[in-house]
């Protein structure tokens with residue numbers, strides 16, 4: 001299949017990447033697209049730089065995905081480096097941009113803008129994932145295992161990708177964009193990307209290969225090569241999208257839990273969720289490398305948590321009064337190591353919460369193994385104590401309980417479900433985290449600190465939820 005690509009420079013041009021081999025038409029199209037994207041990008045839910053003025057948008061790579069004969073619409077894959085006032089290297093975003101000469105009314109919400117002047121005057125530019133025909137073309141590339149320059153599409157061995165599946169974009173508030181095809185498949189297109197295989201792909205493939213049914217089966221993926229010619233990550237793979245089986249008619253744990261707060265009985269589900277989490281941990285520990293953390297590594301873990309606390313406290317003033325008390329949770333963790341304790345570490349989910357689990361008729365399924373989106377991929381791929389996920393899920397019960405306000409009933413709901421989850425985990429896992437007070441307090445504190453920063457940035461009205469945990473955790477010593 002032919003392709004036109006505008007790759008990035010391998011050479012250093014004043015420290016910044018630039019375009020190499022830009023065919024006149026391609027370069028012109030990119031020049032015309034960028035001003036439109038500049039205005040559109042900050043309005044997207046997945047754009048993480050909201051509120052910070054954009055100083056610079058640079059095309060790291062632009063690849064045209066050739067159209068089938070007779071199709072006049074264009075499809076261009078872009079990796080864009082966006083920099084903000086006062087920030088360093090910036091973030092890299094993935095866009096799939098469609099071009100059309102006319103636009104049916106139904107596609108109006110997908111419109112990014114209209115090119116005004118030049119060789120492409122009047123061309124309509126749209127978010128291709130919201131255009132069913134263009135999204136269908138992407139699925140076709142996955143089916144056929146196509147390659148366009150560095151952009152490679154893959155179908156999992158033995159997996160089938162049927163034709164004729166109608167696409168629709170998922171409505172969930174997301175960090176990425178997912179397209180559901182005919183209630184059979186779901187394609188998650190990662191929006192903010194970085195060098196390295198995304199753990200969502202890596203762990204899903206590993207779990208499926210191990211025969212686990214606790215993740216939707218991976219069906220395909222597409223990737224490229226990190227387009228910087230120099231510096232960190234040069235030449236590393238970059239995961240761009242993951243196609244999985246869609247599980248229709250399921251409800252996520254957040255919706256189900258909320259429906260039972262504060263008086264309903266959700267404990268049987270929480271117990272099963274604890275079991276499912278432990279099963280996934282066991283499978284991950286068997287399938288992927290494990291480590292034993294000794295004194296120095298445990299100290300490093302505790303130092304990392306302290307550093308996160310300090311960074312969060314500078315950004316969220318409400319955390320300031322609790323800094324000393326919270327630091328003690330991390331000091332106690334370091335003391336475990338000094339006292340000769342070692343900790344098993346393994347690959348984990350990394351951002352487990354009730355919104356990341358689906359209840360199917362056969363039980364709970366875990367989604368989105370990406371880890372915390374703000375962490376570098378290298379960090380997210382590091383083996384860690386499995387209790388990180390356990391503590392994160394406990395936080396989620398607290399969130400659900402307090403979603404409609406605090407009170408004794410909400411508190412009792414959280415307590416019941418946290419205990420049931422821990423009990424379920426202990427019956428299936430190889431250890432009982434409930435007895436690990438120091439570990440649990442350190443990881444729960446670390447998560448609540450992360451949540452304060454997350455909420456302050458994304459949903460300030462929710463900040464009181466993690467802040468109430470901060471109050472509780474700072475008042476309760478580990479011993």
Ligand SMILES: Nc1ncnc2c1ncn2[C@@H]1O[C@H](COP(=O)(O)OP(=O)(O)O)[C@@H](O)[C@H]1O
Pocket residue numbers: 170172173174175176177178186188216244245246247248250252355356358367368370
């Ligand atoms: N395989 C699937 N089957 C059914 N629904 C899914 C599936 N994968 C994701 N979803 C739905 O899409 C939502 C977002 O998916 P997720 O992987 O968490 O994306 P993001 O990383 O953008 O948050 C989930 O909460 C769930 O409701």
Ligand SMILES: O=P(O)(O)O[C@H]1O[C@H](CO)[C@@H](O[C@H]2O[C@H](CO)[C@@H](O)[C@H](O)[C@H]2O)[C@H](O)[C@H]1O
Pocket residue numbers: 174175254351352353354355368372373392395396397399400451454
């Ligand atoms: O789902 P994402 O991978 O985008 O994760 C981020 O957003 C989550 C919110 O959507 C956030 O989770 C926090 O809020 C949840 C309720 O909305 C709650 O269940 C979680 O326990 C709480 O941490 C997550 O932290 C963030 O990384």
